[in-house]
Amino acid sequence: MSLHTEALEGGFASPVLGAQATFRALMDAMARPGTTRTAGSNAAPPHPLGVAQGAVALTLADHDTPVWLSPALANATTKGWIGFHTGAEIVSSSAHARFAFLAAGEPIPDFHGFAAGSQDYPDRSATLVIELPALTGGPTFVARGPGIKDSTQITLQGTPADFLRRWAANRAFSPLGLDIVFTAGSELMALPRSTDLQALGG
């Protein structure tokens, strides 16, 4: 398949209902951190963009939301696909991005490189959409905060070794901070800045 047709295909079969279903999964995930939802069953973004990851782009990105792509994703096909289906501007400076997409296995760049919002407008912060090998099977973190009854355990696979320290740093300037959506294939789990993460037994 040529580069061009690949960028044109793979949008939602039904853009209106596909976006609604994906948003609902995303909203429920954001409202209940630590729970896993399925999204984007009828989207087919070009590899290495994940299915749920692509669906999130189709659902939320448009010409109002600059998008930053990680090095593995910053190829002509992915850029073309996001550009064609969402109309979003692809920016090279992560600080200007409203959404950032990272492929599986890539190092997660320093959170400080992304917009964390301002004291007056903490909502003007970036949302990171990070593809992982799997949403389970990794080290156990205990999550607490809004949306979680008492506490819940999450076992994301493929997060960096210093993730807890970096997440704590992201929360240190609360209510400023980033929000993360982790995806693996067609599954997603949200980690809003309001969620506290600790090592199991820590």
Added chain:
Amino acid sequence: MSTPETDLATYNFAYLDEQTKRMIRRAILKAIAIPGYQVPFASREMPMPYGWGTGGVQVTAAVIGPDDTLKVIDQGADDTTNAVSIRAFFQKVANVAVTTKTREATVIQTRHRIPEEKLTEGQVLVYQVPIPEPLRFLEPRETETRKMHALEEYGLMHVKLYEDIARNGHIATTYAYPVKVEGRYVMDPSPIPKFDNPKMHMSEALQLFGAGREKRIYAIPPHTKVVSLDFEDHPFEVQKFAKPCALCGAHGVYLDEVILDDKGGRMFVCSDTDFCEERREAGHVGELGVANKEAAE
């Protein structure tokens, strides 16, 4: 006979165009991530006037899908003008199932009440909000109130509640009673009676607030601390009613006063019509109620 070519143009699903929905959806997600914080959004004109719940309608339109069942209440009632027209609106533009039963609904849009029945996981409660800024009547400038929220400077609100006590001997605020969400943002719960405030605390349902004219969206995720502001020596209290509902005999629910004649006759009945009807169907009768036929037989 009509074919797709000759059909008149129809509304997009749920009325709003997709770009507007994306903008509202992004605001909702950030609102959930920052509980109690008011996210600005580019509110649209809706086919109903401001003050009729355009904020709630826009939030509902961005959230609702073909599988949802919608319930709309206005001051607890399913059958008043605002509730009927908004319910009919979504039936027309989204073709969704509607209900008056609280437990059957997946999305509940409300004006100024929280249903008596406990909400469950999987339900979304959408509030219509007239004035989202709890500090607005104390400080008219948006630039100032925004700074006060940023600095967590809420002393003015406590002064207001204190002045209530100094003048009236108790906190006289009975609706839109300010709350603090997750120990951070002071939030206006919309003009619900303070009777409903405790229901917001650790609710299992997601709560979304939309203010159309004021262009703000905010949220309370499930299982989130929502504390009504008070003082140690004047703790927060909800309204108490001397008598139960005159129709269904329910205790511990919010009651509306109904004038019966011009000689001072009145009765107090459940504000939540679905709750009251269900109780009467189950055979409960208040002092002015008529016994359910089947139950009486």
